[in-house]
Amino acid sequence: MDLPVMPPVQPMLAKSVKGIPDPAKHGGLLFEPKWDGFRALVFRDGDEVELASRNTKPLTRYFPEVVEAVKASLPERCVVDGEIFVAIGDRLEFERLQERIHPADSRVQMLAEKTPAGFVAFDLLALGDESLVDQPFEVRRARLEEALAGVVPPIHLTRTTGDPAEAERWFSSFEGAGLDGVVAKPLGAPYTPNGRTMLKIKHERTADVVVAGYRLHKTSTPEHPLLGSLLLGLYADGRLQHIGVSASFTAKRRAELVEELQPLVCSDLSEHPWGEWSEWAIANPDRVPGTQSRWSAGKDLSFTPLRPERVVEVGYDHMEGNRFRHTAQFKRWRPDRDPESCGYEQLEEVVSYDLAEVLGGLSGSRGPGQDYAVGMSEPTTYDVVLLVEQPLSAEDAAQVRSLHGDVEDPVRYHVLLPVEDAAARVESAMGSIAASEVLASPALVMDSQDIAEVQRELLERARTDCDGCVSKLKGQGADVSGEVVSAEPIEALAAKVAEVRAAEAIILTRKHVIAEFFHVDWTSRARRKIGVPILHLLEHENFDEQSEHYGGEGVTGL
Known part of the structure; x- marks a missing residue:
């Protein structure tokens, strides 16, 4: 160039x-x-x-x-x-x-x-x-x-x-x-x-919103806590909905706000308006209801819940759906406002305008018969991606389905079952043998044809297991598809979540105690990488028996 x-x-x-x-x-x-x-x-x-x-x-x-x-x-x-x-x-x-x-x-x-x-x-x-x-x-x-x-x-x-x-x-x-x-x-x-x-x-508007929590600033320390952002909400049909954040403060004001808001700290999330997400939040300690975006993956989204008793006036430019498009600007406290009176009806309703009319006034705009449809809206579905290691039992499938019984939109499941890499599996096995000094015999050496045969067997087994997962979920009346993936599991999970714009992801590990320790990294990495709720399902068989053998304590459910 x-x-x-x-x-x-x-x-x-x-x-x-x-x-x-x-x-x-x-x-x-x-x-x-x-x-x-x-x-x-x-x-x-x-x-x-x-x-x-x-x-x-x-x-x-x-x-x-x-x-x-x-x-x-x-x-x-x-x-x-x-x-x-x-x-x-x-x-x-x-x-x-x-x-x-x-x-x-x-x-x-x-x-x-x-x-x-x-x-x-x-x-x-x-x-x-x-x-x-x-x-x-x-x-x-x-x-x-x-x-x-x-x-x-x-x-x-x-x-x-x-x-x-x-x-x-x-x-x-x-x-x-x-x-x-x-x-x-x-x-x-x-x-x-x-x-x-x-x-x-740009458009400048104001709204009176409820302060429902805060996050600490990235430079905050236990000795000198600094507020990073206020979590804001509005009431709709009696429920407090997250609408955005306010985050532009001086360092002095950040310290003052932390101290000022301490009397409102809600130590028990079940007492908070977002308490219905408490179980989910425990399973996802770095995620907060209503604040998700795939662009926030990797950021610490933990927050301090506050009793929703204070109202603040904020400035904003416009809305993206039911949330502020950009960070709102703190204007002033509104002690005269009742928090429950702060709803969406106060927001200015923008009259719709056809984008084609804007584009139609341009040189080089669409000509006769040309359709400027750069994308079509699709019927809304609630997509869930499942990363599994073995065929689901009927009980597993029923448990997964029970998680979404209250979802209003049609639920669609996407099952991913990773296939093991034969070469890595053989290398690991041979390394274990050598490490234990059992035998390093030429008879144990496997050539490329042997490894290819092992890979074919692993792939065939994975396909069978994946079909079994799909069959069990269909038996529960689910709309489901399945595929075997050879990519690194969390990379495959992240790609699928993005592809289908999933609402959540579920990781279902093998039913033995070692799985919890071996795959905890799966879940932690998934939470850092994927901007949707992550559930890690463990349903151990004979868990107490195995736990005693390994010196651990029992874990149940989610």
């Missing part, structure tokens, strides 16, 4: 302002919709294409369909600034976009087909052999419109207006299509990497 502007390049940024600014005070402004996606710089030199994120990290491998669209629509040699987005129906869906950042290529390829992304362009840094970064935005925009006159979806050119009244209308109406506000760009400004020369106008 040899372009007049070469990566890495940090994109130009914007500073927040209140209200639509007056163009006359800034030497002229051009207004654009503020897209809610991944900021991306596109570098194209013939068949070479690179997509770079806001922090200059590569995005290319995660969006193969965008790379192909760039080759089909953008000029042969160019550097373009824009936003990658995913839309479902008539709205942008940021959560679906986040799913695309995945280590498994098979997952990336599947999502590229299932929920393909689009790219909306809004600035031009280079064209051919010419750098445009020193040109005023007015010139760059004109060159961009000329260069992208013939683009077709999923590549788009953002619409613009110089009319503040029109920008105000966009600000009010486009939010219903999932957009994030309005951006104002000075017509005379050059492209300034990492410089906040643009202006952004």
Whole structure:
């Protein structure tokens, strides 16, 4: 790649302002919709294409369909600034976009087909052999419109207006299509990497919410505890639902809040509104009900529950489903508010707006007969992934099914049964023999054909065991599929959870006491890697007898 502007390049940024600014005070402004996606710089030199994120990290491998669209629509040699987005129906869906950042290529390829992304362009840094970064935005925009006159979806050119009244209308109406506000760009400004020369106008709202707990800051110590974030909730149908967090405090205020909230600490989670999750929380000590995201895997999500007696006013921009899209800003305590009066009805209801209408105003938008459906919503199911080591008994299957008796959505199970690696198994066995100094005889050496035969036997046994698991669950009336996996078990589990967007995962280990000690690492690693609830089922046969032999104590149930 040899372009007049070469990566890495940090994109130009914007500073927040209140209200639509007056163009006359800034030497002229051009207004654009503020897209809610991944900021991306596109570098194209013939068949070479690179997509770079806001922090200059590569995005290319995660969006193969965008790379192909760039080759089909953008000029042969160019550097373009824009936003990658995913839309479902008539709205942008940021959560679906986040799913695309995945280590498994098979997952990336599947999502590229299932929920393909689009790219909306809004600035031009280079064209051919010419750098445009020193040109005023007015010139760059004109060159961009000329260069992208013939683009077709999923590549788009953002619409613009110089009319503040029109920008105000966009600000009010486009939010219903999932957009994030309005951006104002000075017509005379050059492209300034990492410089906040643009202006952004975002929605500002407030809500009175209940403080239901807190997490400690990453720098907190037992000697000097510091609050990291407040866990916030709103009531719906008599239940306190988690809605988000508030986290921006000075170090002094973090220490004060810990002390201030101590009288409200609820030592028994069963007395907390989220106490119905107490058994689940014990099985998942680093997970908190209502706060899960596959992007939080690896973070300590333990929290201190508080009696829900205090109300706080917070600022927020907009909602993503039934939660705050971003971290809420602490405004003030509301001692005059009754916590149970804090419900969702106080939130401003955004009028829906068809994304196609926003895109329809763009140069290079969809043409007659072209359907801009970048993904379709599917019927809701509650997907559960089971990682098992042996065929389920009828009792096991019944226990698994009983866990989901109260789930309203249809439950679908996905059984994974790992097949052992023959070479590793033989190596381990031979190592044990040598270690015990029994015999290191040539008669015990196994060649590649012997190992291949062992592998075939292990695979056949695993397939039979997997079929048995599926059969037992079907006998309980379950919707279930099964597969044998040769990948490392937790890697396979994580990939499957992501693929089906599972609501939870279950690890079912062998029914002997050693399994608990041997596979505790499975569960701990799964909790660090997978952002959904993890249950580890152990149902030991003759456990007390074995426990006595190994000097342990009995463990039952979950």
